[in-house]
Amino acid sequence: MAVEGLSINLATVREQYNMREAVEACLKQGITAIAPWRDQVHAIGLDEAARIVADNRLRVTGLCRGGMFPADADGRAAAIDDNKRAIDEAAALNADCLVLVVGGLPPGSRDIHRAREMVAEGIEAILPHARAAGIPLAIEPLHPMYAADRACVNTLEQALDICDLLGDGIGVAIDVYHVWWDPELEDQIARAGTSNRILAHHICDWLVPTRDLLLDRGMMGDGVIDLKRIRKAIEKAGYFGAQEVEIFSAQNWWKRPGHEVLSTCIERFRTVC
Amino acid sequence: MAVEGLSINLATVREQYNMREAVEACLKQGITAIAPWRDQVHAIGLDEAARIVADNRLRVTGLCRGGMFPADADGRAAAIDDNKRAIDEAAALNADCLVLVVGGLPPGSRDIHRAREMVAEGIEAILPHARAAGIPLAIEPLHPMYAADRACVNTLEQALDICDLLGDGIGVAIDVYHVWWDPELEDQIARAGTSNRILAHHICDWLVPTRDLLLDRGMMGDGVIDLKRIRKAIEKAGYFGAQEVEIFSAQNWWKRPGHEVLSTCIERFRTVC
Numbered sequence: 001m002a003v004e005g006l007s008i009n010l011a012t013v014r015e016q017y018n019m020r021e022a023v024e025a026c027l028k029q030g031i032t033a034i035a036p037w038r039d040q041v042h043a044i045g046l047d048e049a050a051r052i053v054a055d056n057r058l059r060v061t062g063l064c065r066g067g068m069f070p071a072d073a074d075g076r077a078a079a080i081d082d083n084k085r086a087i088d089e090a091a092a093l094n095a096d097c098l099v100l101v102v103g104g105l106p107p108g109s110r111d112i113h114r115a116r117e118m119v120a121e122g123i124e125a126i127l128p129h130a131r132a133a134g135i136p137l138a139i140e141p142l143h144p145m146y147a148a149d150r151a152c153v154n155t156l157e158q159a160l161d162i163c164d165l166l167g168d169g170i171g172v173a174i175d176v177y178h179v180w181w182d183p184e185l186e187d188q189i190a191r192a193g194t195s196n197r198i199l200a201h202h203i204c205d206w207l208v209p210t211r212d213l214l215l216d217r218g219m220m221g222d223g224v225i226d227l228k229r230i231r232k233a234i235e236k237a238g239y240f241g242a243q244e245v246e247i248f249s250a251q252n253w254w255k256r257p258g259h260e261v262l263s264t265c266i267e268r269f270r271t272v273c
Numbered sequence: 274m275a276v277e278g279l280s281i282n283l284a285t286v287r288e289q290y291n292m293r294e295a296v297e298a299c300l301k302q303g304i305t306a307i308a309p310w311r312d313q314v315h316a317i318g319l320d321e322a323a324r325i326v327a328d329n330r331l332r333v334t335g336l337c338r339g340g341m342f343p344a345d346a347d348g349r350a351a352a353i354d355d356n357k358r359a360i361d362e363a364a365a366l367n368a369d370c371l372v373l374v375v376g377g378l379p380p381g382s383r384d385i386h387r388a389r390e391m392v393a394e395g396i397e398a399i400l401p402h403a404r405a406a407g408i409p410l411a412i413e414p415l416h417p418m419y420a421a422d423r424a425c426v427n428t429l430e431q432a433l434d435i436c437d438l439l440g441d442g443i444g445v446a447i448d449v450y451h452v453w454w455d456p457e458l459e460d461q462i463a464r465a466g467t468s469n470r471i472l473a474h475h476i477c478d479w480l481v482p483t484r485d486l487l488l489d490r491g492m493m494g495d496g497v498i499d500l501k502r503i504r505k506a507i508e509k510a511g512y513f514g515a516q517e518v519e520i521f522s523a524q525n526w527w528k529r530p531g532h533e534v535l536s537t538c539i540e541r542f543r544t545v546c
Contacts, residue, residue, distance in 0.1 A: 105481075110499040112454065145418045147454035148481045148497045158456050181385065181420035183431050208378075208421045213483060224421045226383040 006269045007033035007061040008262065009202065009246035010040050016258035019044050023052055029262050033059035033242045035099075035200075041089060050092045060095040061244050062138060062173065062200050067100040069122030070115040070152065075106070076122060083126045090135045096241070097138040097199040098130065099173050104149040115152045120162050123170065131169040138173040138199040139163065143181075145213055155179070156188035163197050174234060175202035175246065177217055180225045186233050193237025201234055203227060203273060204247045215250035219264055221272035231273060243273055279542045280306035280334040281535065282475065282519035283313050289531035292317050296325055302535050306332035306515045308372075308473075314362060323365045333368040334517050335411060335446065335473050340373035342395030343388040343425065348379070349395060356399045363408045369514070370411040370472040371403065372446050377422040388425045393435050396443065404442040411446040411472040412436065416454075418486055428452070429461035436470050447507065448475035448519065450490055453498040459506050466510025474507055476500060476546060477520045488523035492537055494545035504546060516546055 008031055010022045017025060019040045026034060041049045041063070053060055066086040069079050083100075090098040102119040105112060123137065130137050139159040142151035153159050156179055159172045172192055179185050192198050205223030210216050220227055231243065245265045247253050253261050281304055283295045290298060292313045299307060314322045314336070326333055339359040342352050356371075363371040375392040378385060396410060403410050412432040415424035426432050429452055432445045445465055452458055465471050478496030483489050493500055504516065518538045520526050526534050 105497055110497050112497075112499070116456070143418065144416060144454040145483070145486075148479055148483075152454075154454055155456065181417040181425075181427055183389070183428065206421055210418070210421075210486060213418075213486060224378055224383050224385075226385070 002032055003030045003266055003269070005242050006031060006266065007035055007059065007242040007244040008265060009035040009064065009244050011037055011064065012245055012247045012253065012265070013258045013261055014040065015254040016261070019049055020052060022258070023056060023058065025258050025262055027056060029259070029266060031262065031266070032057070033061050035060065035062040035064060035244050036093070037064045038086060038089065041093070046089055046092055053093050059242065060093045061242050062097045062099045063090040063093060063095040065099045065101045066137070067151070068103040070103045070106045070118040072106060076118060079122060080125045083122070084129045087126065087130050087133050087135050091133040095135065097136045097171070097173070099138045099140050099200065101140055101142060102151045102153045104147060104152050112147065112152050119153060120165060123162065124166055127166055127169055136199050137170045139170065140173040140175055141178055143178040155182055155184065156192065157184055160188060160192055160195070160197060163195070171197035171199040173200035173202060174198060176225050176227060176230050177202070177204050177206060180206060180230065185230070189233045189237050193239065196238070198234060198237060198239035201231070201239065201241060201243050202246045203243045204245065212250065215248045217247045217249055219247060219253060220245070220268040227273045243269065245269070275305055276303045276539055276542070278515050279304060279539065280308055280332065280515040280517040281538060282308040282337065282517050284310055284337065285518055285520045285526065285538070286531045286534055287313065288527040289534070292322055293325060295531070296329060296331065298531050298535055300329060302532070302539060304535065304539070305330070306334050308333065308335040308337060308517050309366070310337045311359060311362065314366070319362055319365055326366050332515065333366045334515050335370050335372045336363040336366055336368040338372045338374045339410070340424070341376040343376045343379045343391040345379060349391060353395060353398045356395070357402045360399065360403050360406050360408050364406040368408065370409045370444070370446070372411045372413050372473065374413055374415060375424045375426045377420060377425050385420065385425050392426060393438060396435065397439055400439055400442055409472050410443045412443065413446040413448055414451055416451040428455055428457065429465065430457055433461060433465055433468070433470060436468070444470035444472040446473035446475060447471060449498050449500060449503050450475070450477050450479060453479060453503065458503070462506045462510050466512065469511070471507060471510060471512035474504070474512065474514060474516050475519045476516045477518060485523065488521045490520045490522055492520060492526060493518070493541040500546045516542065518542070
């Protein structure tokens, strides 16, 4: 029986499975939507990955990830080239979008204002390629604790401001982990709906205590995020796409059998999301 | 020779010194402004702490901390009582303000909206006592990574909205560690200046990588925060009070000799702040 409305970001089982194995395990439990990471695609080859997607009629709710724009001039040029390749890969996989983790401060820099400009410039540079390929770009605002080293776009408002600046073919990936705390969240979700900018909806949970800045995300229901409230706000804004589970969990979920992780995702998706 | 414009939050040397020893070590290096924590005051007794402050003509740039309002009904009543005692202690120490770390979600709750209401209600309940005592209340917005367990007020904008709601006798403590990432930071600092709400300016630095959510703050200059830019924005907003160094550093600064920590604070204050 198919599990409607649930997608598995393959980072969630990256320690257990390669992409081929992950798809097999998902299908066995009725999950027909996935979001792979580029390293997972590269590990089995883009052609093979595309064949797996097509043969199994998988929905690819996003390819992770492009971005990482702030750098010196050479680094920025290299990032733009790499992002164009990522767009081509997303197209080959028939993905709903390319997720952008935009990047933090260049090494040695303390200038977050300039880093943010570099992000907008970088996205502007790849946008024509994305439009031509029919791949929407999804800016994922990351939690402020990643502002220095992963993404200097840290609120939905900031991401939507960039979208408004750049026009069509670009939107946002709303990951509850990054935005649940934001006092402006519901207003900005509504704004994103009005301008048709919601491209993805990622779920997991915020654990108390959180023991690691990067690799201690929780399974839905094990933390403090009001997932249903956020889901309803996103639906009210007109987005009814899949909820994509993305959990980085070095000490817990990455150590469990993959089938157990997937069945838990399904159960929690049905009960707390 | 006195070090003008520098205050030491005594948490910075809490593993090395009690309050009496910390004051002695500060004075030896010409530092005449401090901000103690309540547990440090209690450890030597409020009368003795007040005597040390008065005898040495210390400037007390803040008492840490009141707050922690969200709870069940009994817990909220207890928090209000405790905050009133904190106000009395701040008055006895002739402190510039009582710093409020407002609290996160009550145990078992996922309702951050209600927690935020509880914060405003709690502050409203203690404000008459604070006004009568002549102690301004300084809401300290905490970094969003503490939204669940320490403070559900996470931006300067949010803190200033509460101030505007409640009127006189209340303002903000701006700690660069918590707000440096905020795209609205400079606008909100300007707003805080216009309404005369800036009560304290805390400094330290954001390390890359950050290894612990709570106890891995950096010494000024060792991280990525543009301290001078923020200081200038705060001065432009009309605040010229001391910069108060507050560093929680379990693996580094708390393990070094206290005099070395203090001399490093002075040197960095003079060169990078």
